[in-house]
Amino acid sequence: MKNDIKNIITILFISLGFVSCSDFLDEEPPTFIAAELFYKTPEDARNAVDGVYERMLNVYSRRWMCIDLYTDDVVSKRGNTWTTPMANHTVTPSFELFDDNHDVYFDWWTGIGRANDVIKNASAMDLEEDYINLIVGEARALRAFYYYNLVRTYGDMPLITNAADWEVPRSDVNDIYNEIIIPDLLFAAEHCSDGLHDGHITKWTAKVILAEVYLTRAGKRRTSQGDFVQGDASNYALARDVAKDIIDNSPHSLNLEPSETAPAYGTAWDSNNTFSKESMLELSYLPITDIGNWMTREGRAANNGVNYWGSANDVPVLLDKNGNDIGNESTVDELKFPRTNNAGIFLPTPHLYDAYEEGDERRDFNIMTRYDVPNGPTYLTQPMYRKFVDTDVLTLVEGSDFRYADNNTILFRFADALLIYAEAQNEADGAPNNDAYLAVNSIRNRAGLEDLTANLSQDDFRIAIWKERRCELAGEYKRKFDLIRTNRLTTSTNPINIDWEEEQGSVRTLVSASNDFSGDILWPDNEWLWPIPQAQMEINLKYGWVQNEGY
Numbered sequence: 001m002k003n004d005i006k007n008i009i010t011i012l013f014i015s016l017g018f019v020s021c022s023d024f025l026d027e028e029p030p031t032f033i034a035a036e037l038f039y040k041t042p043e044d045a046r047n048a049v050d051g052v053y054e055r056m057l058n059v060y061s062r063r064w065m066c067i068d069l070y071t072d073d074v075v076s077k078r079g080n081t082w083t084t085p086m087a088n089h090t091v092t093p094s095f096e097l098f099d100d101n102h103d104v105y106f107d108w109w110t111g112i113g114r115a116n117d118v119i120k121n122a123s124a125m126d127l128e129e130d131y132i133n134l135i136v137g138e139a140r141a142l143r144a145f146y147y148y149n150l151v152r153t154y155g156d157m158p159l160i161t162n163a164a165d166w167e168v169p170r171s172d173v174n175d176i177y178n179e180i181i182i183p184d185l186l187f188a189a190e191h192c193s194d195g196l197h198d199g200h201i202t203k204w205t206a207k208v209i210l211a212e213v214y215l216t217r218a219g220k221r222r223t224s225q226g227d228f229v230q231g232d233a234s235n236y237a238l239a240r241d242v243a244k245d246i247i248d249n250s251p252h253s254l255n256l257e258p259s260e261t262a263p264a265y266g267t268a269w270d271s272n273n274t275f276s277k278e279s280m281l282e283l284s285y286l287p288i289t290d291i292g293n294w295m296t297r298e299g300r301a302a303n304n305g306v307n308y309w310g311s312a313n314d315v316p317v318l319l320d321k322n323g324n325d326i327g328n329e330s331t332v333d334e335l336k337f338p339r340t341n342n343a344g345i346f347l348p349t350p351h352l353y354d355a356y357e358e359g360d361e362r363r364d365f366n367i368m369t370r371y372d373v374p375n376g377p378t379y380l381t382q383p384m385y386r387k388f389v390d391t392d393v394l395t396l397v398e399g400s401d402f403r404y405a406d407n408n409t410i411l412f413r414f415a416d417a418l419l420i421y422a423e424a425q426n427e428a429d430g431a432p433n434n435d436a437y438l439a440v441n442s443i444r445n446r447a448g449l450e451d452l453t454a455n456l457s458q459d460d461f462r463i464a465i466w467k468e469r470r471c472e473l474a475g476e477y478k479r480k481f482d483l484i485r486t487n488r489l490t491t492s493t494n495p496i497n498i499d500w501e502e503e504q505g506s507v508r509t510l511v512s513a514s515n516d517f518s519g520d521i522l523w524p525d526n527e528w529l530w531p532i533p534q535a536q537m538e539i540n541l542k543y544g545w546v547q548n549e550g551y
Contacts, residue, residue: 039121045135048118052142053200055111056283060409062294063104064477065346065388067153072351072492073470073479077301077344089524093534093551105154105533108146115143116161133191141188141201144181145209151176152216152481155224155529155548169544170224177217185210196251197280204250207242208280208412211420214239218427219485222528226549231485236428243421247439252414253277254446260374261391263361264446265472269387274408281412285405292404298345299388300402304336305380308369318370318378328378335380337371337394341402348383348474356471361448366474371395385475415443415472423465432461440468447471490523526550 038044068074069086076083082096118139122132150157151173159171159179188206197205218235222228246252255278259270268276275282285293306312312333318326328335348367356363364370368386371379373395390407392400400406418439425436441451452464469482483489531551 039125042127042131045118045122045125045127045132048114048122049135049139049142052111052114052118052139055107055114055146056142056411057285057291057293059104059107060283060295060411060477061285061292062298065295065298065475066104067477067481068479069346070493071479071483071489073349073474075347075349077347083345087521089521089527091527091531091551093531093537093547095531105150105536108150111146112143112160115139115146119143120162130191134193137188137191137206138201140184141192141206141209144184144188144206144213147176147181148209148213148216151181152221152484153530154532155222158543167543170546173221173223177213181213182210185213196275196277197282198275199282199284201281204246204252205281205412207246207250208417208420211239211242211246211417211424212412214242215420215424216481216485218424220487221484222525224529224546224548226525228525233427236424239420239424240428243417243424244435246414246417247421250414250417251277252280252417254414254418254442256446261372262365263448265362266365266386268410268413269408271390271392271407278414279410279412280414280416281410283409283411285408287399287401287404287406289404292401293390293407293409294403294405295346295388295409296390296393296405296407297341297402298343299347299385300339300342300394301344301347301382301384302342303340305332305369305382306336308382309335309380316380326378332380335378337379337381338396339394339402346385346388348385350383352470352474353383355467357449359448360471362471362474366471387475410476418443419465419469419472423462423469426458426461426465431458432456436461440465443468443472484528489528493523494521524550 039048065074066082066086069076069083070089076087085091085095119136122135122139125132147157156170156172157176158166158168159176160166160168161180185206188201189203189210192201192203192206194203196202214235216231218231218233218239220228220230254264255267255273255276256264257267258264259267259273262270267273268278274284285291304312309316309332312331314332315329316332316335318328320326353363353367365386367383368389369381369383371381371391371394373379373391379395387410388407390400390405393402393405422432422436422439426432437452437454444450444452452461456464466482466486466488470479473479480489483492526549529548531548532545537545537547
């Protein structure tokens with residue numbers, strides 16, 4: 001199994017226990033262990049902040065990829081009650097995804113409540129100052145990250161820094177950034193550990209999140225009142241400088257060596273290479289109920305490669321990595337994965353496939369249609385995101401299970417810092433400099449591509465960086481947010497070629513990636529933000545809450 005960290009196993013619920021979505025913003029949460037009885041030792045402080053990390057596991061193990069559904073990158077194969085409204089753009093505040101059991105809005109707030117508890121109580125402990133600052137720094141970075149996801153997704157949020165102070169109105173997004181997100185990340189960048197990421201927030205984790213926060217604040221957004229506003233361009237320089245600090249001074253770097261099953265680009269997701277030198281925020285799962293990753297099931301395309309590779313009885317020509325015919329004599333049906341359970345909820349689009357240049361090693365890793373077991377069989381499948389699936393589960397490795405796979409999820413990498421720097425430097429300075437070219441070319445060269453064309457204009461370099469972000473960060477929960485901040489959400493999602501119509505290499509692409517997406521629905525303005533869940537609105541009307549415009 002993977003090099004899992006202990007902090008995701010021992011979860012202590014200190015002041016924010018299991019509360020329903022109908023009361024967590026209405027009354028003080030119940031207590032399992034009184035804070036004054038718990039916060040005594042360094043181990044107590046560590047266990048408490050570990051409980052703040054746990055919420056990320058729940059969100060990313062199943063539902064958060066919904067943020068990118070029906071952009072030009074992600075589509076759902078089958079229409080069910082919580083994907084069809086997204087396909088048809090008829091989302092409502094009562095949408096099933098937003099109820100108590102589907103782990104998005106509620107889980108971010110659970111994490112914030114736990115973080116507030118740790119910040120308050122750990123700060124008062126009679127322990128060595130550097131250790132307290134480390135614990136508080138991790139809690140503040142996590143609180144900032146949870147708030148960052150909330151304001152990008154739902155807009156104005158209540159500004160809560162006290163575990164008991166839940167009865168408050170919503171605050172403007174800018175207040176959340178200025179009073180919580182940025183100060184929290186700056187504190188963490190000063191006090192968290194200075195080393196490679198091992199599952200805990202480091203100063204470099206905080207800095208890469210902060211760099212992206214500045215990049216986001218420079219861009220476009222829609223307010224909860226329905227207004228479209230452009231951010232302050234001075235944030236580009238801030239993003240540039242933080243990202244450059246990471247590039248120049250952090251211990252992180254790109255992975256440059258391939259593994260048996262992946263090119264160098266994909267080794268960060270290799271089960272034998274968890275928490276690599278490239279990883280800056282990575283979630284580690286265990287093959288245990290409620291601590292495992294469901295994305296293998298959610299991102300599983302189909303039981304076999306039929307239609308994509310041809311009919312069940314076709315015998316496809318298979319080539320090795322050097323383009324040599326391996327002499328395949330098996331049919332498409334015979335080359336199917338033995339694991340049959342699949343949901344097909346989060347699938348890549350042909351539009352994304354076609355975005356890759358010829359020879360780009362990232363394409364066939366990101367969009368997996370074939371998996372070669374080292375010294376073993378070859379399997380064919382319809383297209384799915386390789387980053388989402390645990391191939392041990394698909395190939396029936398003993399002890400694996402689709403309900404709680406242990407494939408890790410990577411949220412930030414050194415590549416993020418490189419791409420943030422390149423984009424922000426170009427915007428801040430009016431043209432790309434040599435360091436910006438070096439940053440993006442290091443990513444392209446690793447993918448098997450030549451350097452970017454030299455001496456591009458600011459506009460042309462901007463477009464090139466947008467493309468590199470899409471190809472490099474595919475399936476890493478960033479596409480919709482990128483389209484929003486660059487004001488491309490509508491233009492990049494209408495119309496979309498959803499059908500796999502063209503012949504791509506030796507692959508016959510005959511199957512639609514979606515059963516319910518028409519491809520000609522304009523992205524509505526109101527869905528730049530998701531609605532506040534209806535249950536929360538009903539409770540908090542007395543605090544002056546008003547639903548996001550358009551819902």
